[in-house]
Amino acid sequence: MLSDTSLHHLDISHIRSSCASCSLRELCLPVGLNEQEVQVLGDVVSSKRKVQRGGYLHRTGTKFQSLFAIRSGFLKTCVLEQDGRQQVTGFHMTGELLGLDAISTDIHTCDAIALEDSEVCEIPFAKLEEISRTIPSLMRHFHKIMSREIVRDHGVMLLLGSMKAEERLASFLLNLSRRFLMRGYSESEFNLRMTREEIGSYLGLKLETVSRAFSKLQDENIITVDNKHIQINDLARLKIKMGNSSCVT
Amino acid sequence: MLSDTSLHHLDISHIRSSCASCSLRELCLPVGLNEQEVQVLGDVVSSKRKVQRGGYLHRTGTKFQSLFAIRSGFLKTCVLEQDGRQQVTGFHMTGELLGLDAISTDIHTCDAIALEDSEVCEIPFAKLEEISRTIPSLMRHFHKIMSREIVRDHGVMLLLGSMKAEERLASFLLNLSRRFLMRGYSESEFNLRMTREEIGSYLGLKLETVSRAFSKLQDENIITVDNKHIQINDLARLKIKMGNSSCVT
DNA sequence: TATCCATTTTGATTCAGATCAATCAAAGCA
DNA sequence: TGCTTTGATTGATCTGAATCAAAATGGATA
Numbered sequence: 001m002l003s004d005t006s007l008h009h010l011d012i013s014h015i016r017s018s019c020a021s022c023s024l025r026e027l028c029l030p031v032g033l034n035e036q037e038v039q040v041l042g043d044v045v046s047s048k049r050k051v052q053r054g055g056y057l058h059r060t061g062t063k064f065q066s067l068f069a070i071r072s073g074f075l076k077t078c079v080l081e082q083d084g085r086q087q088v089t090g091f092h093m094t095g096e097l098l099g100l101d102a103i104s105t106d107i108h109t110c111d112a113i114a115l116e117d118s119e120v121c122e123i124p125f126a127k128l129e130e131i132s133r134t135i136p137s138l139m140r141h142f143h144k145i146m147s148r149e150i151v152r153d154h155g156v157m158l159l160l161g162s163m164k165a166e167e168r169l170a171s172f173l174l175n176l177s178r179r180f181l182m183r184g185y186s187e188s189e190f191n192l193r194m195t196r197e198e199i200g201s202y203l204g205l206k207l208e209t210v211s212r213a214f215s216k217l218q219d220e221n222i223i224t225v226d227n228k229h230i231q232i233n234d235l236a237r238l239k240i241k242m243g244n245s246s247c248v249t
Numbered sequence: 250m251l252s253d254t255s256l257h258h259l260d261i262s263h264i265r266s267s268c269a270s271c272s273l274r275e276l277c278l279p280v281g282l283n284e285q286e287v288q289v290l291g292d293v294v295s296s297k298r299k300v301q302r303g304g305y306l307h308r309t310g311t312k313f314q315s316l317f318a319i320r321s322g323f324l325k326t327c328v329l330e331q332d333g334r335q336q337v338t339g340f341h342m343t344g345e346l347l348g349l350d351a352i353s354t355d356i357h358t359c360d361a362i363a364l365e366d367s368e369v370c371e372i373p374f375a376k377l378e379e380i381s382r383t384i385p386s387l388m389r390h391f392h393k394i395m396s397r398e399i400v401r402d403h404g405v406m407l408l409l410g411s412m413k414a415e416e417r418l419a420s421f422l423l424n425l426s427r428r429f430l431m432r433g434y435s436e437s438e439f440n441l442r443m444t445r446e447e448i449g450s451y452l453g454l455k456l457e458t459v460s461r462a463f464s465k466l467q468d469e470n471i472i473t474v475d476n477k478h479i480q481i482n483d484l485a486r487l488k489i490k491m492g493n494s495s496c497v498t
Numbered sequence: 499t500a501t502c503c504a505t506t507t508t509g510a511t512t513c514a515g516a517t518c519a520a521t522c523a524a525a526g527c528a
Numbered sequence: 529t530g531c532t533t534t535g536a537t538t539g540a541t542c543t544g545a546a547t548c549a550a551a552a553t554g555g556a557t558a
Contacts, residue, residue, distance in 0.1 A: 079403050079404075079406075079407055081407065081492060082492065083492050085407070085411050086411075087406060087407045087410045087411055089403045089406055089407075100395075100396055100399055101396060101399045101400050101403060102396070103392050103393055103395070103396035104393050104396035104397040104399070104400050105393075105400075109400050109403065110403065129385070129388060129389065129392070132388075133382045133385065133388070136378070136382065139378060139381075139382070139388075140378065143352050143378070143395070144352055144353050144354075146349075146352070146392070146395045146396070146399070147349055147350060147351070147352035147353035147395070148353040149399050150349055150350045150353070150395070150398050150399060150402060151350050151353050151354075151358050153399060153402035153403065153405075153406065154328050154338045154350060154358065154359065154402065155328075156402075156406055157328075157336060157338055157402065157405055157406060157409060158328055158330065158334070158336045158338075160406060160409035160410050160453060161336045161409050161450070161451075161452075161453035162334050162335075162336055162453065164544075164545090165544075165545065195504090195505065195506090196505075196506065196507095197505085201410070202410075203410075204409060204410035204411065205545075205546095206545075206546055206547080207505090207506080208506090208507080208508085208545085208546080208547085209544090209545055209546075211505095211506060211507055211508080212507085212508080212545090214506095214507090215507075215508080227505085227506075227553080227554075243330060243331065243332050413514075413515095414514075414515070444534090444535065444536090445535075445536065445537095446535085454515075454516095455515075455516055455517080456535085456536080457515090457516080457517085457536090457537080457538085458514090458515055458516075459536095460536060460537055460538080461515090461537085461538080463536095463537090464537075464538080476523085476524085476535085476536075
């Protein structure tokens with residue numbers, strides 16, 4: 001259902017970075033590059049930037065210059081309408097690439113806000129396009145990342161268009177679980193970085209509904225909730241929750 | 250709100266195509282290329298393909314080879330879950346590019362089905378990547394198209410996550426209206442190519458709700474509905490319908 | 499430590515949209 | 529020409545989530 005933008009499941013352990021300002025190893029871009037190519041890429045990834053919890057990485061309407069690769073931390077992206085309506089379009093963690101939406105018009109179409117102190121590498125997009133001409137595998141990889149974002153969004157559309165509250169939450173938790181696992185963390189126990197309201201915005205639900213769905217899953221002993229701390233007790237049953245509204249008793 | 254994938258609002262009238270099999274002029278790709286570059290691109294756009302109404306352009310799970318640029322006609326794309334749940338992810342018309350989701354894994358992640366007899370140009374993706382290395386403006390443009398698709402999807406997410414039935418339908422109609430206008434057709438009068446059920450699937454509503462929303466807008470004299478034929482009587486009021494659930498009486 | 503504010507949980511009530519069902523219209527076909 | 533199928537409309541009823549409201553919890557800070 002929900003997938004994500006990074007390619008961390010690919011093996012990048014063989015890559016050594018020679019970039020001074022920013023360890024390329026941790027980025028999602030250098031997959032499959034040789035030593036020399038990584039060096040070229042290193043020159044592109046110009047600078048490291050820190051964003052405090054609550055701070056903006058970029059704002060809607062501002063000029064687009066660079067993509068941002070998350071080195072550490074946790075961010076949300078959200079779009080807002082003129083009438084004040086707001087929607088969280090994604091939660092983003094280490095290794096993922098932000099700013100892809102802005103390529104279209106050279107203007108950022110969403111806000112990116114840190115949900116905890118975060119660190120990103122800035123990747124000037126013009127330079128990235130430039131060198132991707134000489135490194136086909138980099139270009140290829142970049143296209144896959146963009147495409148993956150489209151696939152992810154289609155998954156969210158399916159979720160928003162056809163799932164019930166509890167299914168949406170199950171889907172959301174399983175998505176987080178898998179992404180934590182891919183990064184070497186526990187898949188069954190983690191801390192949420194976002195509020196119930198932010199989860200609700202992402203899932204198209206009100207915060208009270210999110211809270212009730214948490215409580216319901218806890219009552220069924222599928223998860224244990226302690227405020228932001230989540231323990232998944234029964235991954236299998238959580239998966240069942242996600243995908244069978246139509247055939248459940 | 251809902252945007253689309255093409256770049257037809259850009260002026261491409263100066264472009265003359267020398268491609269035998271397929272008039273490039275109508276595609277979304279050759280924007281801003283010179284004569285010689287268009288010729289190079291022409292060699293890439295290998296073949297024209299017809300898809301009958303109801304026929305598949307591509308199916309979920311099949312190997313990805315090519316993007317498809319729509320020359321004429323109207324198609325829908327839809328994703329489906331193992332449990333049979335289905336969701337229309339988009340409606341696509343002349344000049345738009347299909348298949349972007351498949352770049353990610355080299356496998357199509359959605360079905361593309363013609364809603365009327367359609368014609369597409371097949372663009373082998375490997376070749377497109379190849380020549381985009383030598384034509385920077387083409388690469389640039391391709392990136393913008395992908396990014397635009399992401400922005401479009403975010404718009405749909407906002408719609409599905411926070412709009413009421415009537416607002417969703419208004420947004421949908423306005424989106425179609427604008428796209429018809431861009432292609433030189435009437436913005437106030439057109440025929441829908443899809444059923445109420447398909448509209449419902451796209452908008453996260455049941456077909457009865459779509460039908461009721463049509464009737465409601467008609468009762469208010471904002472549109473006139475005759476089965477698939479839609480006349481927009483008051484574009485301004487339709488726009489108001491779209492964006493003010495929170496502040497309306 | 500006490501206070502304040504944000505967040506979360508839970509309950510009661512309401513409502514928009516789903517569901518169930520009937521009717522109607524148009525299109526294809528024997 | 530009647531028959532069947534598909535799609536659209538409309539009505540009645542039901543239900544899941546929103547809304548309104550209150551209480552509980554937690555974290556930050558003076």
